Amino acid sequence: MQEFDIVVIGGGPGGLAAAYGLHARGMNVAVVEKDLWGGTCPNRGCDPKKILMAAVETQGHAEALQGHGLTSVPQIDWPALMAAKRAYTEKIPGGTHSGLEAAKIATFHGAASFNDDGTLTVGNDQLNAANWIVATGQEPRIPAITGSEWLNTSNEFLDLDHLPADITLMGAGYVGVELAAIANAAGSQVHLIHHSDRPLRAFDGDLVKDLLSRLKADGVDVQLNTAITTVAPDDDEFKVTTAAGDSWTTGMVFATAGRKPVVDELHLERVNVATTPRGITVNGQLQTTNPHVFALGDVVDRPQPKLTPVAGFEGRYLTQTLTTRDAPEIVYPTIPSVVYGKTQLAQLGVTTAEAAETPDKYQVNDLDLTHWYSYQRLQDPHARIKVVVDKATAHIVGAAVLSSEAEQVINYLDFVITNHMSSADISQTITAYPTLASDLTYFN
Numbered sequence: 001m002q003e004f005d006i007v008v009i010g011g012g013p014g015g016l017a018a019a020y021g022l023h024a025r026g027m028n029v030a031v032v033e034k035d036l037w038g039g040t041c042p043n044r045g046c047d048p049k050k051i052l053m054a055a056v057e058t059q060g061h062a063e064a065l066q067g068h069g070l071t072s073v074p075q076i077d078w079p080a081l082m083a084a085k086r087a088y089t090e091k092i093p094g095g096t097h098s099g100l101e102a103a104k105i106a107t108f109h110g111a112a113s114f115n116d117d118g119t120l121t122v123g124n125d126q127l128n129a130a131n132w133i134v135a136t137g138q139e140p141r142i143p144a145i146t147g148s149e150w151l152n153t154s155n156e157f158l159d160l161d162h163l164p165a166d167i168t169l170m171g172a173g174y175v176g177v178e179l180a181a182i183a184n185a186a187g188s189q190v191h192l193i194h195h196s197d198r199p200l201r202a203f204d205g206d207l208v209k210d211l212l213s214r215l216k217a218d219g220v221d222v223q224l225n226t227a228i229t230t231v232a233p234d235d236d237e238f239k240v241t242t243a244a245g246d247s248w249t250t251g252m253v254f255a256t257a258g259r260k261p262v263v264d265e266l267h268l269e270r271v272n273v274a275t276t277p278r279g280i281t282v283n284g285q286l287q288t289t290n291p292h293v294f295a296l297g298d299v300v301d302r303p304q305p306k307l308t309p310v311a312g313f314e315g316r317y318l319t320q321t322l323t324t325r326d327a328p329e330i331v332y333p334t335i336p337s338v339v340y341g342k343t344q345l346a347q348l349g350v351t352t353a354e355a356a357e358t359p360d361k362y363q364v365n366d367l368d369l370t371h372w373y374s375y376q377r378l379q380d381p382h383a384r385i386k387v388v389v390d391k392a393t394a395h396i397v398g399a400a401v402l403s404s405e406a407e408q409v410i411n412y413l414d415f416v417i418t419n420h421m422s423s424a425d426i427s428q429t430i431t432a433y434p435t436l437a438s439d440l441t442y443f444n
């Protein structure tokens, strides 16, 4: 039996933030990882996706400038782009593991599972700890349809040797919309199929419509209120059939219908840790129903968006709270979300839907930005922002942004909101001109 102060289960961004922080505070820490050191984000999530997006974004900027100074649109060389992605991702697991070893944090490779006596088994190793952190993340959810065994996931998409000429994406959430943008830019005919009339439900409805119009204009076959019921092999391809009886032939079908918590192998019931279908139940201190077991990141059942910076924030929170007495409950700052693509959709703080419910409190400034200098320069065809302003203070408290530059604008607004800056405060700063930051004074 090997004894530790803390054992972290899951070597993704959340688990690693906690492990390094607790180790720095003098704790004897071990990390267990069953698959790729580094977890989802750097191996098969945010980072590889954003490497592919670099080519997509560049193509989008070039397309917008056709007839405005550029004469050809760069084409994506999929194998070369995939090689560039792999040059990054191949180093992640080894580099992450060496970093832990160099820091003298104990590591165990294998699937962790709790025993009835409260200890942990990882392969041939038995571990015991004063406290445990479960940070096992989420994995793709495979819908129970006829032929579900033929469905692929974002894991396979982000490592495809060859992109088929025609692909079908089942679900238009973050993953579905982003993979649609990548495959479309790389020349594939994309069918993006969503079972309801309201994809990306957490985002502003008008801006989601604008984004889907852009994807349609780019040639994506967007079908709403359509349920795929069957996927069946058809020569070298697959035949997809919907509940309405429509069918088509496609090269690959990807389940992009959401993700589910990774808890099955852990045997959490043996240590009295309660779960729901959405993840591990925690209180305001990220403590589970077992006072010695904590949980963080994507695997937790909580309302915050499941994003890398959120997992890291929770890891840093546990670093502090597991090393101090009477820890306060976790308080999240505003959390920006971005759906990436040639046109990006971003959101932060009070949503336009919340603002509409309390019109006495909030005003929404809906601004068409296409004529603003920053977007004219880029010939951005879709630039629009909805800014939520607190009527009492005149401070910006939320925003929904659609443009090729939304990721930048939302981060600037994050600083504005976090620092409670008024437009007078913003106008007291000098930012480089002409940039997106110099637009900030004109939003409220």
Ligand SMILES: Cc1cc2nc3c(=O)[nH]c(=O)nc-3n(C[C@H](O)[C@H](O)[C@H](O)COP(=O)(O)OP(=O)(O)OC[C@H]3O[C@@H](n4cnc5c(N)ncnc54)[C@H](O)[C@@H]3O)c2cc1C
Residues within 6 Å of the ligand: 009, 010, 011, 012, 013, 014, 015, 032, 033, 034, 035, 036, 037, 038, 039, 040, 041, 044, 045, 046, 047, 049, 110, 111, 112, 113, 135, 136, 137, 138, 154, 175, 262, 265, 266, 296, 297, 298, 299, 306, 307, 308, 309, 311
């Ligand atoms: C395609 C895609 C794109 C994304 N893009 C973005 C983005 O642009 N921006 C963003 O902020 N977020 C993005 N995300 C989400 C982001 O990847 C996650 O929020 C983040 O990785 C969560 O970190 P985590 O540490 O909670 O879990 P993970 O990163 O999932 O790490 C959990 C680790 O635990 C391991 N594990 C599971 N069970 C066991 C066990 N029994 N024993 C041992 N180890 C175990 C897993 O192998 C995994 O390595 C994306 C996700 C996907 C799938």
Ligand SMILES: NC(=O)c1ccc[n+]([C@@H]2O[C@H](COP(=O)([O-])OP(=O)(O)OC[C@H]3O[C@@H](n4cnc5c(N)ncnc54)[C@H](O)[C@@H]3O)[C@@H](O)[C@H]2O)c1
Residues within 6 Å of the ligand: 143, 170, 171, 172, 173, 174, 175, 176, 178, 193, 194, 195, 196, 199, 200, 201, 227, 228, 256, 257, 258, 259, 305, 306, 307, 337, 338, 339, 340
């Ligand atoms: N840019 C980013 O920050 C980014 C990118 C990718 C993923 N992520 C994170 O990963 C999480 C998971 O993303 P996701 O896209 O897998 O899930 P999601 O929940 O965002 O979207 C899945 C969508 O599929 C729909 N759906 C469910 N069953 C379906 C079916 N049978 N047919 C068609 N549609 C169906 C759901 O209604 C939902 O709208 C996100 O919530 C986000 O936190 C973030």
